[in-house]
Amino acid sequence: MNRFSLIVLAPLLFTACGPTETEPESETSYHRDVRPIFERSCMGCHTEGAIGPFTLTSFDDASNYAPLIKTAVQNRTMPPWLADPGCNNYVADPSLTDDEIGLIAAWVDEGAPEGDPADYVAPLDLTDDNADEQALNLDVELSLPVAYVPTLEANDDYRCFVLDWNEPDTKFITGFWTFPDNAEIVHHVIAYYVPPNHVAEVQALDDSDPEPGYSCYGGSGVNDAEWLGAWAPGAVSGPFPAGTGLQVRPNSKIVIQMHYNVVAGTGADQTRVAFTLADQVEKPGFFALLTNPLWVTDGAMQIPAGEKGVVHTFELGLDDVTDQPFTVYDASLHMHQLGENGSMWVDRATGERDCILTVSDWDFNWQLSYRLQEPLVLQPEDTVAIECQWDNSAENQPIINGEAAAPRDVAWGDGSYDEMCLGILFITGAE
Numbered sequence: 001m002n003r004f005s006l007i008v009l010a011p012l013l014f015t016a017c018g019p020t021e022t023e024p025e026s027e028t029s030y031h032r033d034v035r036p037i038f039e040r041s042c043m044g045c046h047t048e049g050a051i052g053p054f055t056l057t058s059f060d061d062a063s064n065y066a067p068l069i070k071t072a073v074q075n076r077t078m079p080p081w082l083a084d085p086g087c088n089n090y091v092a093d094p095s096l097t098d099d100e101i102g103l104i105a106a107w108v109d110e111g112a113p114e115g116d117p118a119d120y121v122a123p124l125d126l127t128d129d130n131a132d133e134q135a136l137n138l139d140v141e142l143s144l145p146v147a148y149v150p151t152l153e154a155n156d157d158y159r160c161f162v163l164d165w166n167e168p169d170t171k172f173i174t175g176f177w178t179f180p181d182n183a184e185i186v187h188h189v190i191a192y193y194v195p196p197n198h199v200a201e202v203q204a205l206d207d208s209d210p211e212p213g214y215s216c217y218g219g220s221g222v223n224d225a226e227w228l229g230a231w232a233p234g235a236v237s238g239p240f241p242a243g244t245g246l247q248v249r250p251n252s253k254i255v256i257q258m259h260y261n262v263v264a265g266t267g268a269d270q271t272r273v274a275f276t277l278a279d280q281v282e283k284p285g286f287f288a289l290l291t292n293p294l295w296v297t298d299g300a301m302q303i304p305a306g307e308k309g310v311v312h313t314f315e316l317g318l319d320d321v322t323d324q325p326f327t328v329y330d331a332s333l334h335m336h337q338l339g340e341n342g343s344m345w346v347d348r349a350t351g352e353r354d355c356i357l358t359v360s361d362w363d364f365n366w367q368l369s370y371r372l373q374e375p376l377v378l379q380p381e382d383t384v385a386i387e388c389q390w391d392n393s394a395e396n397q398p399i400i401n402g403e404a405a406a407p408r409d410v411a412w413g414d415g416s417y418d419e420m421c422l423g424i425l426f427i428t429g430a431e
């Protein structure tokens with residue numbers, strides 16, 4: 001169609017819709033511009049039966065929530081992904097670029113125009129989360145011992161369940177999957193490996209709580225339990241880095257910490273977790289915990305009542321703990337409710353610094369594990385460090401029964417009103 005016929009047609013088209021003369025063509029379009037972004041970065045959670053409080057799967061959804069969406073993406077509260085982009089690069093990063101945020105904002109400002117469905121181009125898949133369960137060849141599947149109904153006293157219920165590990169031989173876990181049963185209330189799942197010599201401790205915790213499982217918050221409640229994996233909606237889950245695996249001995253237990261949030265739904269949940277196993281792996285790995293032992297045992301991590309901007313830093317010369325280089329693949333941070341920000345980095349013997357993970361806006365609800373695009377090799381001559389900052393002022397207190405608690409002195413502990421500053425690194429020996 002040439003220019004001339006366009007000009008002639010335009011008035012005819014618009015008279016059909018009413019008296020308006022010419023409406024400017026919108027610059028942005030749902031189908032062309034924002035739908036692929038939502039599909040890539042939002043729909044893991046904002047879909048029927050998932051944890052998001054509404055679906056974001058159609059034009060109607062998107063236009064209904066347009067103003068809220070603009071605020072959430074501009075504040076970077078959505079999608080929840082807390083790793084600072086300036087620190088390192090991670091696999092399956094769903095976060096939005098400045099251009100994408102600008103595009104969404106412009107679309108909202110234009111009145112959320114639908115545009116032409118023919119302009120839609122599917123986004124690239126970020127993760128293989130949707131991979132067909134059948135095709136996975138899962139070796140071990142465990143489910144919570146009962147269908148558990150979270151308590152409704154608070155919005156959040158943290159509950160640990162002890163599961164039997166029945167493999168008769170030593171194996172390596174090469175992948176960890178979570179299949180939330182009631183996805184509306186399952187906010188987070190962390191699996192811990194409890195070696196045979198600590199099984200009695202978790203059993204005692206389980207026995208002492210009359211309800212199914214036992215109440216737990218900062219971890220499994222057993223100091224020597226090892227991380228096996230964490231899952232949150234939208235986060236990387238599935239296979240461990242190629243060639244790696246975690247050794248699990250016979251007569252161990254698996255503890256599953258469930259974080260239920262009953263804002264978006266209610267009901268019972270009997271989540272399943274599953275593992276792929278191997279008899280041997282090329283690079284046996286484990287989760288190394290980075291923290292100052294004196295914070296844990298000597299009360300050296302004081303966060304005084306009423307104080308803001310409290311910082312604790314711990315540096316570890318690696319030659320104190322190893323004479324071998326090792327490789328870091330995945331990193332996550334763990335603090336509780338008063339946490340403001342945290343970071344882990346390596347100071348090289350050469351004087352350079354490599355950032356591993358920085359979370360500059362800590363959110364206890366989104367404890368994700370971040371997989372480095374380029375694994376980092378650390379040398380015994382290097383120093384690894386962790387730093388956390390807390391806000392213990394009156395404005396930043398946990399809400400208990402609808403009221404903000406009074407600030408109190410806080411130190412390291414497992415409870416919901418204690419704090420932690422823990423780095424969790426998945427490592428193997430470097431070849």
Ligand code: HEC
Pocket residue numbers: 037038041042043044045046051052053065068069070072073077078079080232233234235365
């Ligand atoms: C990992 C899961 C997840 C992803 C991915 C996600 N959301 Fe959310 N979203 C939630 C949950 C859960 C809530 C409820 C509030 C909360 O827990 O933070 C929420 C709340 C919201 C809200 C309500 C306002 C608010 O800030 O609480 C908006 C708007 C929103 N999301 C938009 C988006 C958009 C747009 C994307 C993609 C760019 C997105 N979300 C990606 C889980 C997710």
